[in-house]
Amino acid sequence: DQQVKQNSPSLSVQEGRISILNCDYTNSMFDYFLWYKKYPAEGPTFLISISSIKDKNEDGRFTVFLNKSAKHLSLHIVPSQPGDSAVYFCAASEGAGSYQLTFGKGTKLSVIP
Amino acid sequence: DSGVTQTPKHLITATGQRVTLRCSPRSGDLSVYWYQQSLDQGLQFLIQYYNGEERAKGNILERFSAQQFPDLHSELNLSSLELGDSALYFCASSAEFSRAGAYGYTFGSGTRLTVV
Numbered sequence: 001d002q003q004v005k006q007n008s009p010s011l012s013v014q015e016g017r018i019s020i021l022n023c024d025y026t027n028s029m030f031d032y033f034l035w036y037k038k039y040p041a042e043g044p045t046f047l048i049s050i051s052s053i054k055d056k057n058e059d060g061r062f063t064v065f066l067n068k069s070a071k072h073l074s075l076h077i078v079p080s081q082p083g084d085s086a087v088y089f090c091a092a093s094e095g096a097g098s099y100q101l102t103f104g105k106g107t108k109l110s111v112i113p
Numbered sequence: 114d115s116g117v118t119q120t121p122k123h124l125i126t127a128t129g130q131r132v133t134l135r136c137s138p139r140s141g142d143l144s145v146y147w148y149q150q151s152l153d154q155g156l157q158f159l160i161q162y163y164n165g166e167e168r169a170k171g172n173i174l175e176r177f178s179a180q181q182f183p184d185l186h187s188e189l190n191l192s193s194l195e196l197g198d199s200a201l202y203f204c205a206s207s208a209e210f211s212r213a214g215a216y217g218y219t220f221g222s223g224t225r226l227t228v229v
Contacts, residue, residue: 002155004155016116017212028175029119031214032214033216034215034216034217036217036220040129041222042203042222043115043117043219043221043222043223044156044203044220045154045219045220046114046115046217046218049215049216049217051215054154074219089155089156093213093214093215094214095215096202096212096214096215096216097212097214097216098213098214099146099169099207099214099218100158100161100169100170100212100214101156101158101162101214101217101218102158102214103148103155103156104155105154105155106155107155110164
């Protein structure tokens with residue numbers, strides 16, 4: 001039973017446009033939500049996170065939105081750049097002190113120049 | 114370079130064999146985590162060690178075991194290998210009080226295991 005779901009395996013976006021990556025979750029105990037980015041032959045790297053008490057967190061070109069009632073979050077990248085092409089994983093934890101992250105299957109983003 | 118070192122990068126072995134994957138955490142990090150990424154799957158948590166002791170266990174098969182040594186490096190042992198064990202195995206590390214649940218942890222580049 002997948003507790004974190006990324007239903008779009010892939011997404012293609014033109015350079016300069018907005019990329020929106022979506023994630024749904026089922027576990028109401030999740031308290032933090034994280035996004036990781038992964039390039040080929042590298043490990044995942046932390047990108048941005050959001051606490052369940054917030055509905056938005058922004059870091060430069062990256063913004064994560066959380067809709068707790070819908071158990072849905074999204075990552076917006078504006079403007080998208082070719083270097084953003086990677087696999088993006090959504091992850092969740094049951095608290096800052098919880099060390100186990102539950103990951104989705106990932107969405108492969110391709111930014112077309 | 115994330116600071117988390119995993120060796121070997123690639124491993125090909127036959128069914129029924131046993132292999133050992135090695136991980137050196139970032140300097141100063143006390144926690145080590147192991148994750149498995151099978152084809153078309155997300156990263157599945159296997160096990161966490163903190164300063165030499167097992168802290169949390171996920172969906173780790175009985176054929177798999179891990180340990181963390183006094184120098185804080187960790188090894189993941191996979192035995193009686195099956196074709197379905199072919200996957201990317203990632204190690205990650207975090208510092209004490211790092212609030213890893215909020216800010217994540219640092220991953221190595223993984224070991225790709227192929228069982229033939």
